[in-house]
Amino acid sequence: MKIAAIVLSMVGNAAWSAPISVATGPFNSYQINVTTFKEKAFTNTVRQKYDFSCGSAALATLLNYHYTHSTDEAQVFKGMYAHGNQGLIQKYGFSMADMKTYVESLGFEANGFKISLNDLADIGVPAIVVLDLGGYRHFVVVKGISDQWVLVGDPAVGIKSYTRPAFEKMWGQVAFLILTHKSTGQKGFNSSADWGGVTKAPVASGVFAPNLANFSVNLPGPNDFRF
Numbered sequence: 001m002k003i004a005a006i007v008l009s010m011v012g013n014a015a016w017s018a019p020i021s022v023a024t025g026p027f028n029s030y031q032i033n034v035t036t037f038k039e040k041a042f043t044n045t046v047r048q049k050y051d052f053s054c055g056s057a058a059l060a061t062l063l064n065y066h067y068t069h070s071t072d073e074a075q076v077f078k079g080m081y082a083h084g085n086q087g088l089i090q091k092y093g094f095s096m097a098d099m100k101t102y103v104e105s106l107g108f109e110a111n112g113f114k115i116s117l118n119d120l121a122d123i124g125v126p127a128i129v130v131l132d133l134g135g136y137r138h139f140v141v142v143k144g145i146s147d148q149w150v151l152v153g154d155p156a157v158g159i160k161s162y163t164r165p166a167f168e169k170m171w172g173q174v175a176f177l178i179l180t181h182k183s184t185g186q187k188g189f190n191s192s193a194d195w196g197g198v199t200k201a202p203v204a205s206g207v208f209a210p211n212l213a214n215f216s217v218n219l220p221g222p223n224d225f226r227f
Helices: 002-011 037-041 054-066 073-083 086-092 096-105 117-123 164-170 182-187 192-196
Strands: 018-023 029-034 110-114 127-133 136-145 149-154 158-163 171-178
Touching (some): 037 158, 054 127, 054 149, 149 164
Antiparallel strands (some): 149 158
């Protein structure tokens, strides 16, 4: 079994996933599938392909992995651009308003909300938020919230967790939520598969679902929340 352990350690940092043969003796071997930590981080998160595409990758993550709408970053990027104000998009980038317009073209109802972290946890559905990472504003998907941690799908690095105080320092308490198919969204929130990516399980699995309309706010103007 030493040979097997050495082979696994050698491929642990590889940038691919494929079956490998592991020798266990002079005449015996077997195949195992190897998934790297880097790949595992993006199991349920769409990886952004460009520095400026975190918004489309975040929305693709939300639709694909939380609302069973099969899509990818390129489709979302093209769709938001086609349905949005192209002049403003070219100048400021995509906004939550562009996300709203695009998902409504797909038949979803969505909006931006001024909301606390506790209220977001109580609603129990995934949300797109903007984090201020040292002056760089970045779209991520909130995938789960526990008493101490916030779990996000980050298009740049994959699954990641922050302590609640650290998260709140970076977040402006604005979230983009899909309002239709609430039960579908709740099924994937605080999922053990996502928490397993960072090995921090939520303290409590029960969530509550107050009326989303209680938290509804008007979306910002065209120059707000554009990153």
